[in-house]
Amino acid sequence: xxxxxxxxxxxxxxxxxxxxxxxxxxxxxxxxxxxxxxxxxxxxxxxxxxxxxxxxxxxxxxxxxxxxxxxxxxxxxxxxxxxxxxxxxxxxx
Numbered sequence: 001x002x003x004x005x006x007x008x009x010x011x012x013x014x015x016x017x018x019x020x021x022x023x024x025x026x027x028x029x030x031x032x033x034x035x036x037x038x039x040x041x042x043x044x045x046x047x048x049x050x051x052x053x054x055x056x057x058x059x060x061x062x063x064x065x066x067x068x069x070x071x072x073x074x075x076x077x078x079x080x081x082x083x084x085x086x087x088x089x090x091x092x093x
Contacts, residue, residue: 001050001052002035002050002051003050004047004048004049004050005030005048005049010052013052013054017056018054018055018056019054019055019056019061020052020053020054021053021054021055021061021064021084021086022049022052022053022064022065022066022082022084024061024064025061025062025063025064025084026064026065030048030049031048031049031066032048032049032066033045033047033048033049033050033080034049034050034051034066034079034080034082035047035050035051035078035079036075036078036079036080037078038074038075038077038078040068040070040075041068049066049082050079051079051080051081051082052082053082053083053084055084055086058088058089058090058091059086059087059088059089060086060087060089061084061085061086062085062086062087063084063085064082064083064084064085065082065083066080066081066082066083067080067081067082067083068080
């Protein structure tokens with residue numbers, strides 16, 4: 001959504017019962033920026049994280065991280081990737 005935590009869109013997701021997987025695992029503190037314009041850790045921004053993985057219902061976050069890897073001094077994208085491990089609960093009737 002390219003929106004920070006203060007954006008009304010993010011608040012609307014949370015108010016509608018969606019859970020931010022990263023926050024569920026790592027807590028509510030700011031995780032740092034995810035947009036970096038191919039500059040990686042050298043990029044400076046006050047915006048913070050703008051990439052999200054939300055879950056709802058029978059989905060439980062088991063792990064979440066921001067992947068800041070590079071290869072041969074190159075980043076694969078202009079954003080750091082956000083990853084989540086989740087567990088799906090299946091109800092059997």
